[in-house]
Amino acid sequence: MPSAAIDDYLKTIYHHTEWQSADITPSQLAAELGLAPSTVTEMVQKLAGQGLVSHRPYGPIALTQTGRDRAAAIIRRHRLIETWLVREFGYAWDEVHEEAEVLEHTISDRLLEGIDARLEHPRFDPHGDAIPDADGVVHREPFVLLGEAGIGHTGRVLRVADRDPALLRALDAAGIDVGHTLVVTERDAVRIDGGGSVALPDGAAQAVWLSA
Template identity: 80%
Template sequence: MASVAIDDYLKTIYHHTEWQTAKITPSQLAAKLGLAPSTVTEMVQKLSAQDLVSHRPYGPISLTDAGERRAAAIIRRHRLIETWLVREFGYAWDEVHDEAEVLEHAISDRLLEGISARLGHPRFDPHGDAIPDADGHVDREPFVRLDEVAPGHTGRVLRVSDSDPDLLRALEAAGIDVGHTVTVTGRRSVRVDEGSLVELPSGAASLVWLSA
């Protein structure tokens, strides 16, 4: 089994439960990977045989301890590279994902740790996602998704999903990026840093996580 393919499966399962608690189903995993359900079912069985995932037929999929460690290691590589590209090479936060996908499989452990040291061992990537440490541990404070809170809630932007580059750029232009404070004023409107009101693009509120 190709190592890259294994990593892609484990990363996708890991990502699914980072910012919510429901375990991923085989159909969700197939949709996220853009693969046929039968292909995913076969691969999940192989991963289960290697003790990387826990899965019963037709049930949800979760990572074992070994799977979690391996997923955290590759995610650490990806997010450190994204942070490196933004800080050292002037990439915008909507440009780094595809580059990191390639580089995460190419650089050595020595170079990766050199990058981490040069950056001051960052805990979060440009999108606010936690960077696992060398042991796979992450720091994450209580959070809530912007579209799930009532008007009046105020919180710091902890994370902005990079799943839609166009919405990512729109949110950045509106000042809604990691570290800023927003107060929810309506279903699609917020006040940024106690300043002006901002009307959110359709679908954008589901991409932003605030401190709870």
């Protein structure tokens, strides 16, 4: 199997449990990857045969330790590249995901570690996702999804999902970015850094995570 295809599967499985605890199902994995369920089932069987995932028929899919280590390594590459593009080349946070998808498979380990050193070993990418260190270890504080935070909850923006560039631009226009403090005033509105109430863009409640 092409290495990039394996990495895409492992990354998607890894992503699914970063900000919630339930393992991914085959149908969810197929939807995330935009592939037919039969294609995904065949690939998952091959990944299980290589010791990268554990899976029983019709059950959820989980990474083995070997699979988790490989996923963390490729995610480290992706997120360091995103951070590099923002800091060194002036990319906006809605522009880096697709670039990093290409570059993560092409740059050498030597260049990657040079990028890490130049950026002074960042722990988070521009969207607030934790960057695994060279050993695959991540550091993340307790969190709550904005849509599940109660009225009156106060928390710093820890992470914003990066898959929808239009939503990222809408959040940026509203002033909602990683590191800002939000107070939930209504189900669809927040105060930012003590300012007035701001309406949430559509989809924000399921794309923003706050400190718990």
